Amino acid sequence: MASYENWTxxxxxxxxxxxxxxVSGRKENLIERKPEDSKILINHAxxxxxxxxxxxxxxxxxxxxxxDTNQILIELDEKVLETIQEDQVVIRGDEEDMAVLCTRNKxxxxxxxxxxxxxxxxxxxxxxxxxxxxxxxxxxHLEVTNIHFTYFELRPCKxxxxxxxxxxxxxxxxxTTDMETEERxxxxxxxxxxxxxxxxxxxxxxxxxxxxxxxxxxxYGFWQILEFDYKFKVFSHIINLVDTQSWALDCISKDxxxxxxxxxxxxxxxxQCFDFYLSSTNVENDNGMTTNLSQLGxxxxxxRLCTPEVICYFPAYDLPEDIxxxxxxxxxxxxxxxxxxxxYYVEDLAGDKVPVSAILTKYARASNQNGIKxxxxxxxx
Numbered sequence: 001m002a003s004y005e006n007w008t009x010x011x012x013x014x015x016x017x018x019x020x021x022x023v024s025g026r027k028e029n030l031i032e033r034k035p036e037d038s039k040i041l042i043n044h045a046x047x048x049x050x051x052x053x054x055x056x057x058x059x060x061x062x063x064x065x066x067x068d069t070n071q072i073l074i075e076l077d078e079k080v081l082e083t084i085q086e087d088q089v090v091i092r093g094d095e096e097d098m099a100v101l102c103t104r105n106k107x108x109x110x111x112x113x114x115x116x117x118x119x120x121x122x123x124x125x126x127x128x129x130x131x132x133x134x135x136x137x138x139x140x141h142l143e144v145t146n147i148h149f150t151y152f153e154l155r156p157c158k159x160x161x162x163x164x165x166x167x168x169x170x171x172x173x174x175x176t177t178d179m180e181t182e183e184r185x186x187x188x189x190x191x192x193x194x195x196x197x198x199x200x201x202x203x204x205x206x207x208x209x210x211x212x213x214x215x216x217x218x219x220y221g222f223w224q225i226l227e228f229d230y231k232f233k234v235f236s237h238i239i240n241l242v243d244t245q246s247w248a249l250d251c252i253s254k255d256x257x258x259x260x261x262x263x264x265x266x267x268x269x270x271x272q273c274f275d276f277y278l279s280s281t282n283v284e285n286d287n288g289m290t291t292n293l294s295q296l297g298x299x300x301x302x303x304r305l306c307t308p309e310v311i312c313y314f315p316a317y318d319l320p321e322d323i324x325x326x327x328x329x330x331x332x333x334x335x336x337x338x339x340x341x342x343x344y345y346v347e348d349l350a351g352d353k354v355p356v357s358a359i360l361t362k363y364a365r366a367s368n369q370n371g372i373k374x375x376x377x378x379x380x381x
Contacts, residue, residue: 033058035137053128054135059120062143073119073151080108080154093160093201101154105205108154119148158348159202161210162321167191167199173219174227175265190222214317217272226269234265234273252278298344301334316345323349327363327377336367336374 038056042049076084083089083103091110092102099110122142170188191199200207215231216223226234241260242252254274261270293302298316302309314333320326330337330345342364343356350356360366364375 033139033141035139038137038139049137053131053133055126055131055138055140057125057140057142059122060141060143062145065144065146071121071146073148074110075151075153077154092198094163094199097160097201100157100160100201102201102203105203107157107159107201107203107206109157111153111155112150113153114150119151120144121146121148156351158321158351159200159206159210160321161200161202161206161317164196164200164202164207164210165214165317167196168214168216168223168225171224172227173217173224173230173269175230175233175269190224192222193218196223215276217269219266219268226273231273234269235277237261237264238270238274238278254278294340297340298347301341316348319345323359323363331364331377336369336376338372338374342375 035056038058039049042052080089080103089101089103091099093100101108101110122144124140124142126140168191171190196207196211197204200210202210211223214225216225238257238261241257242249245256245260247253254271257274258267258270264270296302296311299314301312301314303312320329326346326349330342334341339360342360346359347356349359360375363378365378367374367376
């Protein structure tokens with residue numbers, strides 16, 4: 001394997017349109033071969049016909065060789081192949097993005113690999129187990145429709161969700177009613193689900209989960225986040241209603257909330273806000289809701305060196321997607337991290353085969369202080 005290369009969506013489109021245009025050496029008149037010719041070659045190779053299959057397959061270059069340029073090779077595993085055969089894959093991203101291929105629930109990076117072998121496309125080629133062992137010598141003429149020296153590999157990758165965050169941030173919903181159905185204003189534009197699918201490099205399942213994680217609301221056909229003050233206002237309406245009605249935290253009726261606040265804020269906003277914050281309220285005892293600092297993981301950091309301790313907003317979704325930039329950003333923000341602190345900020349980089357501990361081993365330096373394990377920058381700053 002000589003090298004790898006990442007391709008942008010635009011370059012991939014251009015390559016598909018032009019590949020093969022420079023192939024030369026076409027033959028207008030093909031040589032007509034006969035079974036006797038193959039027998040002569042077998043004899044020259046010091047073989048006997050008994051050692052070979054009874055069908056000889058010849059390779060020929062047709063007069064229009066190289067005209068089929070809209071073709072690339074991709075190496076696939078069986079599961080992805082089955083998905084592609086069911087017509088459930090798509091290449092996603094803007095033209096300047098590195099191309100990714102998405103199934104319904106996974107995202108794959110497309111990487112071009114060079115090979116020292118010549119890969120010939122031969123429709124109708126039969127493998128030895130498909131050929132008869134005995135019989136008269138027969139020639140099977142095969143035409144080489146294309147030759148490749150590169151192919152694409154698919155490598156599982158994390159969905160690239162930074163763009164989703166940027167798109168949702170263009171025009172947060174602030175409760176105004178005059179712009180509810182307009183797609184674009186002077187402040188930015190709003191996006192439908194299909195818009196997001198086209199622009200965000202993620203599978204449908206990954207995009208759906210990201211919309212939940214980023215607390216995006218489906219409002220009048222568009223997906224938007226709520227402006228901070230407006231979100232606080234909506235949530236306050238719900239909490240004040242719970243307090244006024246003296247409802248127990250484990251007995252809050254969503255239907256009752258929607259009915260009583262129907263004229264206060266749009267029903268769809270109240271409904272989704274309820275789902276985000278109150279649909280699975282954690283109540284452990286009669287004294288009320290249980291809280292602890294671990295619930296701030298991935299959302300805020302606790303500075304224990306201050307007196308009193310200080311909690312700072314530090315959301316994981318604001319971090320760079322590139323792993324090297326991610327760790328540089330983290331160690332700029334804090335020199336040393338415990339496992340419980342840092343795991344929330346790198347777990348999205350982990351996978352089934354690469355756990356958080358393996359990522360930290362590769363990109364951070366571990367040390368012990370007073371029996372506590374800390375992670376810091378790999379190289380001193």
